[in-house]
Amino acid sequence: MGPAGSGKSTFCSTMLTHCQTIGRKVHLVNLDPAAEHFEYEPTIDIRDLITLEDVMEELDYGPNGGLIYCLEFLLNNIDWLEEEIGNYDDDYLIFDCPGQIELYTHFPIMRRLCEQLQRWNMNICGVYCLESQFIEDKNKYFSGVLSAMSAMVNLEIPHINVMTKMDLIQGDYGNKAEQDLPEDDDNDDDDDEATDQKRQQRRKNRRIKLEQIMTDRELDRYLDPDPMLMVDENNRLTDEELAGRAGKFHALNQAIVQLIDDYSMVSFIPLNITDDDSIEYVLSNIDHSMQYGEDLEPKEPDDAIELE
Ligand SMILES: Nc1nc2c(ncn2[C@@H]2O[C@H](COP(=O)(O)OP(=O)(O)OP(=O)(O)O)[C@@H](O)[C@H]2O)c(=O)[nH]1
Numbered sequence: 468m469g470p471a472g473s474g475k476s477t478f479c480s481t482m483l484t485h486c487q488t489i490g491r492k493v494h495l496v497n498l499d500p501a502a503e504h505f506e507y508e509p510t511i512d513i514r515d516l517i518t519l520e521d522v523m524e525e526l527d528y529g530p531n532g533g534l535i536y537c538l539e540f541l542l543n544n545i546d547w548l549e550e551e552i553g554n555y556d557d558d559y560l561i562f563d564c565p566g567q568i569e570l571y572t573h574f575p576i577m578r579r580l581c582e583q584l585q586r587w588n589m590n591i592c593g594v595y596c597l598e599s600q601f602i603e604d605k606n607k608y609f610s611g612v613l614s615a616m617s618a619m620v621n622l623e624i625p626h627i628n629v630m631t632k633m634d635l636i637q638g639d640y641g642n643k644a645e646q647d648l649p650e651d652d653d654n655d656d657d658d659d660e661a662t663d664q665k666r667q668q669r670r671k672n673r674r675i676k677l678e679q680i681m682t683d684r685e686l687d688r689y690l691d692p693d694p695m696l697m698v699d700e701n702n703r704l705t706d707e708e709l710a711g712r713a714g715k716f717h718a719l720n721q722a723i724v725q726l727i728d729d730y731s732m733v734s735f736i737p738l739n740i741t742d743d744d745s746i747e748y749v750l751s752n753i754d755h756s757m758q759y760g761e762d763l764e765p766k767e768p769d770d771a772i773e774l775e
Pocket residue numbers: 469470471472473474475476477478566631632633634635647739740
């Protein structure tokens with residue numbers, strides 16, 4: 468799970484490759500009826516049951532209403548999923564979920580789906596992906612933390628949060644990191660040289676800021692959300708701003724951030740998909756939280772290897 472573009476599908480394909488390498492029987496399940504393409508074809512795919520395109524065309528729904536409709540349709544036809552999963556019920560399934568937060572909060576759709584999986588005796592773990600770029604903006608970062616928390620609170624299943632795209636801010640900061648930074652949302656339409664230079668300077672500043680977060684060991688404050696980050700943000704406001712509307716918002720933000728801290732519910736495991744140890748570490752956390760492997764039969768020796 469996680470917001471749009473946070474790296475959910477990349478997470479799934481990375482885990483899939485890693486699990487296959489270590490000899491685990493693993494399959495991808497796609498629950499996004501609007502998904503377009505995958506690096507690996509999903510073994511089980513909601514689009515075989517219903518697609519968002521059909522719902523929008525035939526029932527005249529918009530994209531968000533259509534998505535809710537598709538997932539409710541899945542729940543109402545849960546026998547289909549049971550049958551599909553039936554073939555793999557001893558294996559490791561990775562579900563790629565749609566990002567829309569309303570599926571977790573306003574409507575109990577994902578919760579009902581999880582309850583159903585548990586009824587079929589599956590051990591499950593929720594993985595919420597938030598991308599490392601969020602730490603550039605503290606307000607955005609904390610709203611991401613809150614969305615992770617609401618998925619967690621609503622689903623009530625073992626849960627871990629993953630900070631994805633760490634390769635963009637870790638290790639080699641060289642050109643790669645700079646190139647991979649998403650474009651700014653600026654309104655400079657004209658492409659003259661001065662604008663281009665300004666844009667490049669802004670990108671450079673953002674990279675330096677991210678580097679500082681890493682070098683100052685600031686990152687820990689984001690992996691384990693530190694309410695003082697918001698205080699730092701507050702200190703940047705002038706007295707006049709604090710007395711006005713911005714001050715009220717900051718007081719509210721502060722209270723919310725304190726709440727996150729009081730419950731110590733949210734922390735993030737960093738994932739750098741270019742580093743095998745990092746992938747393994749995330750996987751071991753997931754395994755641990757859903758007790759994977761505790762009731763597995765010992766592996767039979769592989770006949771082909773034995774013959775050698
Ligand atoms: N550098 C880097 N880029 C990543 C990583 N994970 C994802 N991306 C890029 O981020 C973009 C979005 O990644 P996806 O995996 O499609 O994200 P998603 O959450 O599945 O997106 P939606 O399904 O559209 O919500 C793609 O361009 C990916 O190549 C990562 O770990 N490192």
